Amino acid sequence: MSRFRALFASVCASLWLSGCSLWPAEDNPFTTVESSSDFSDAILGVYSLITWITCVVGVLVAILMVYVLIKFRDDGSPGNPEQVHGNTAMELGWTLIPVVLVIFMVVPTIRTIFEIADAAPDDAIEIRVVGKRWWWEFEYIEEGIITANEIHVPAGRPVNLLIESDSVIHSFWVPRLGGKRDAVPGRINRMWWTITDEVAAGETILYRGECAEYCGESHALMKFDVIAHDDAGYAEWLELMKAPPVVADAAVREAGEEAFAAGGCIGCHALTNIDGAVARIGPNLTRLGNRRMIASGTMENTTEHLASWIENQEEWKPGTSYNKLGDPRFDGMLIPVELSEQQVDALATYLSALQ
Ligand code: HEC
Ligand SMILES: [Cu+2]
The missing domain is CATH 1.10.287 (Helix Hairpins)
Structure with a gap:
């Protein structure tokens, strides 16, 4: 028994x-x-x-x-059984x-x-996907929108992804939407799909994705979201991304913008409403407040997490420290100066307010 x-x-x-x-x-x-x-x-x-x-x-x-x-089976009888x-x-x-x-x-x-x-249909939405260490950049080619770690798409319409890498080989994978496609430096791999799930009006469906090719220390922390809308919801998102973000509280905006320049953030991050913030070493932070997660799916997007990230990236994602002088990825970049507690708070509050 x-x-x-x-x-x-x-x-x-x-x-x-x-x-x-x-x-x-x-x-x-x-x-x-x-x-x-x-x-x-x-x-x-x-x-x-x-x-x-x-x-x-x-x-x-x-x-x-x-x-x-x-x-x-051997039944105990003598000699060999019949040979074939x-x-x-x-x-x-x-x-x-x-x-x-x-x-x-x-x-x-x-x-x-x-x-x-096969080639994607002519009416497909084209999105350039760039695998970086250790996050994803998404560029809506026709719309001129650049964002990171979160792609928004309409369900029922073909989406054509042009996948590349700026560093080592990564692999773009959203298990529920399709197979893996490697992101290889110096070449563009294509993949296109149409989401077949029905999205109710005003709602969204979330699909999770991740890097599926070992690419270094923080490979396991290189996730991203695909968010499906209905047609109206997608149009709304596009409008939102094209308009400059509004930070209603003028004090929050001023303190945030000041710290963004003083802290050297401007040397690596783009922000559409700030003069000079066009760099693309790090993710485009425009409308960061609307995102579900930060640092490519590593932590929930809260003001506390933002402050903690700004103070110490390495603690959350090994290998991402901004202060790695000599790291060729950050060559010639402004390395952030020591930030005061007030500056960190101002930045976190400001980035959360970018909605
Ligand atoms: C030396 C270049 C560099 C500087 C300077 C820099 N960053 Fe970053 N930042 C990056 C990179 C690269 C990432 C992506 C890290 C990752 O997720 O692997 C990042 C990620 C972020 C994220 C998460 C973004 C997302 O899409 O989830 C925030 C928020 C952020 N940085 C804020 C700041 C602030 C605020 C400053 C100024 C104090 C700053 N950064 C300075 C390179 C930089
Ligand atoms: Cu990767």
């Missing part, structure tokens, strides 16, 4: 470990078995077909093996059946590869 229990426990454990906890998607944002776009639908189709074929083959082989083990040399029917069988099975898997696979490698 205890043997049975041990067996039962190990079967349960292996099912659990092998990913049976991958859904529902709400609890498992990185699930690959719930698709939300035409691209991931196509891949999931091939994936399920191959999984079912291999399951059937696996079960049949296991049954046959158990049968053979029992039927031909060659059997044409069996040899044909175990050659032809796998060939047919492989054809069943190869044809849909190749068809899907060509389908997803």
Whole structure:
């Protein structure tokens, strides 16, 4: 009986470990078995077909093996059992059946590869994606919007991503929207998809993404969000991103702008309403207050977290310290001066207010 229990426990454990906890998607944002776009639908189709074929083959082989083990077990009778040399029917069988099975898997696979490698439709929204260490820059080519770590897209419309890198190889991956695409320096990889989920008016759906190619110390902290809107919601977001952010409280704005210049932030970060803040070493911080997370999905976007990030990046993300003199990424940049507590507070309050 205890043997049975041990067996039962190990079967349960292996099912659990092998990913049976991958859904529902709400609890498992990185699930690959719930698709939300035409691209991931196509891949999931091939994936399920191959999984079912291999399951059937696996079960049949296991049954046959158990049968053979029992039927031909050593029953204690003397001498060798009858010896067999060659059997044409069996040899044909175990050659032809796998060939047919492989054809069943190869044809849909190749068809899907060509389908997803096809050119994007003309009306697709083009977004340039640049993998950086360790965050993502998103540029809406036609709209002239540059943002970071959060892409907003309308559901039901094709989105064409032009993926590149400014540093080492990264990989752009939103498990529910499609496969991985490497971000390689000096080359542009494409991927396009249309979100198939319905987004209710005034609501959004959040899909999580992450870097899927080891790229250095903070690789695991290189996440991003894809936020799907309905058409009206997307148009509204575009308008919002194009208009200069309004910081209603003049005192907050003045103190913030002053500290932004004095602290050297201006040397690395762009802000559309500040003269001279056009640098792109770090993320564009325009409308940072609207974002869900900061530092590419590392921490929730709160004023306390912002202050803590400004004071010590290294604590949150290894390798991101602004003060690494000699780091070639920051060559010729203004390294921030020591900030006073008031300046840090002013910056955090100001950045939160950029909405
Ligand atoms: C030497 C260049 C440099 C300077 C100077 C600099 N930053 Fe940054 N900043 C970066 C980089 C690079 C990142 C992205 C780090 C990451 O997420 O891996 C970043 C990220 C940020 C983020 C998170 C942005 C996001 O999209 O989530 C905030 C907020 C920020 N910086 C604020 C500031 C402030 C305020 C100052 C001035 C005190 C400043 N930075 C000075 C390079 C710089
Ligand atoms: Cu990366």
